[in-house]
Amino acid sequence: MELTADERRMLEGQDGEGTALAMKILVGIGEAFRARRFAGISRAHVALSNQEGDLWFAEKLAAQGARCRVPPTVNPGFCLAVFPAEGMATPEETAMMQRTFQAYRTLGARLSFSCTPYLFDNIPRLGEIVAFSESSATPYVNSVWGARSNREAAQSALCAAVTGVTPEYGLLQAANRKATVVVEVDADLADDFAYQLLGWVLPKKIAHRIPAFVGIPGDVSPEALMNLGAQLNTSGAVPMYHIIGVTPEAPTLEAACQGQAPETTIRIRQGDLDAQLEELSASPGPIDFVMFGCPHFTIRQVERVAQRLRGQRLKTEMWILTSAYTLNLARRMGLQEAIEAAGGRIVADTCVDQPCWKHLAGKTGATDSPKCAYYCHRRDLRFVLRSLDGCVRAALKGRVE
Numbered sequence: 001m002e003l004t005a006d007e008r009r010m011l012e013g014q015d016g017e018g019t020a021l022a023m024k025i026l027v028g029i030g031e032a033f034r035a036r037r038f039a040g041i042s043r044a045h046v047a048l049s050n051q052e053g054d055l056w057f058a059e060k061l062a063a064q065g066a067r068c069r070v071p072p073t074v075n076p077g078f079c080l081a082v083f084p085a086e087g088m089a090t091p092e093e094t095a096m097m098q099r100t101f102q103a104y105r106t107l108g109a110r111l112s113f114s115c116t117p118y119l120f121d122n123i124p125r126l127g128e129i130v131a132f133s134e135s136s137a138t139p140y141v142n143s144v145w146g147a148r149s150n151r152e153a154a155q156s157a158l159c160a161a162v163t164g165v166t167p168e169y170g171l172l173q174a175a176n177r178k179a180t181v182v183v184e185v186d187a188d189l190a191d192d193f194a195y196q197l198l199g200w201v202l203p204k205k206i207a208h209r210i211p212a213f214v215g216i217p218g219d220v221s222p223e224a225l226m227n228l229g230a231q232l233n234t235s236g237a238v239p240m241y242h243i244i245g246v247t248p249e250a251p252t253l254e255a256a257c258q259g260q261a262p263e264t265t266i267r268i269r270q271g272d273l274d275a276q277l278e279e280l281s282a283s284p285g286p287i288d289f290v291m292f293g294c295p296h297f298t299i300r301q302v303e304r305v306a307q308r309l310r311g312q313r314l315k316t317e318m319w320i321l322t323s324a325y326t327l328n329l330a331r332r333m334g335l336q337e338a339i340e341a342a343g344g345r346i347v348a349d350t351c352v353d354q355p356c357w358k359h360l361a362g363k364t365g366a367t368d369s370p371k372c373a374y375y376c377h378r379r380d381l382r383f384v385l386r387s388l389d390g391c392v393r394a395a396l397k398g399r400v401e
């Protein structure tokens with residue numbers, strides 16, 4: 001790769017050992033993808049996991065003196081103000097979360113602890129070059145905001161944040177952002193839940209190609225787009241999509257395909273979504289809990305749950321995971337009070353894939369997120385999948401009909 005004087009200085013260790021390590025890793029990635037040079041980034045998001053490998057790397061960089069030139073927002077672990085005090089995190093688990101907190105603070109990250117920063121505090125503009133990890137974040141910034149990010153790992157995004165650069169390849173280059181498969185959607189998309197199923201089913205049919213959707217309405221909600229990207233990039237590795245007439249690089253199908261003929265056109269019908277739901281979901285019946293917020297719930301989703309709970313009492317646990325920003329709004333608006341009065345909980349800074357959910361192991365819950373069901377499987381949590389409204393009804397009855 002051709003390096004600028006500043007990049008060479010970093011690689012040679014003049015900004016310290018940690019920055020040199022970050023640069024060495026980025027050069028390795030760049031050479032693997034045949035990038036000729038680096039591009040400067042103006043934003044980053046690091047999908048920290050609060051797990052051993054992630055912590056080892058973050059602490060190593062921090063101990064070697066690395067500091068972020070571009071402060072990244074970061075993913076959630078678990079809330080240190082809630083779970084240890086309620087006996088849901090052991091002293092060892094709490095110590096690990098505290099080390100994660102400290103390592104990223106030392107590195108100079110913005111300790112946002114949310115997986116949806118692209119909705120409120122880390123929003124790039126059209127064409128901005130960024131380094132975003134996190135399965136729902138990368139498709140959102142590429143597709144909805146029209147920024148340019150490769151499908152980063154937490155570690156490569158952190159290296160980009162430390163050095164302020166990322167290898168120029170893949171989705172940073174306009175030619176690689178074209179749609180090569182057209183997806184005609186002929187299904188009921190009235191509820192945002194349909195986009196969860198659409199996102200989960202599609203990679204099986206298109207592999208990792210970039211789709212251009214036809215048939216998605218122009219008033220599609222931010223939550224539906226969040227759901228769509230989260231599932232596309234978890235069920236498969238699809239870090240970008242176009243929606244004709246909706247997303248900024250797709251005013252027309254011709255523009256989305258950059259004037260070239262698509263390789264293929266496929267159609268997704270209602271039957272495909274129904275079959276996917278059947279395959280993903282545990283059988284209806286009694287449930288022990290409901291889990292919402294994978295990705296983190298927006299204020300609109302919190303409002304919807306609170307409205308449906310008013311004056312009623314839940315028969316099961318209900319957890320709503322969200323950002324500190326949204327929790328603060330929910331508190332001010334009386335939504336937290338309404339949810340708690342019904343017996344539910346809303347917490348910030350927390351991910352479904354964390355050790356603080358041990359008490360739910362072996363139990364069956366309901367969720368509106370295939371990603372939640374997928375990640376929690378290894379922690380022995382089982383899920384019936386239903387829409388947001390369906391999950392609320394299930395929590396009020398204690399069962400999914």
Ligand code: F3S
Pocket residue numbers: 075076115136230293294295296321350351352353371372375
């Ligand atoms: Fe967010 Fe964790 Fe789900 S980071 S998207 S709650 S797996």
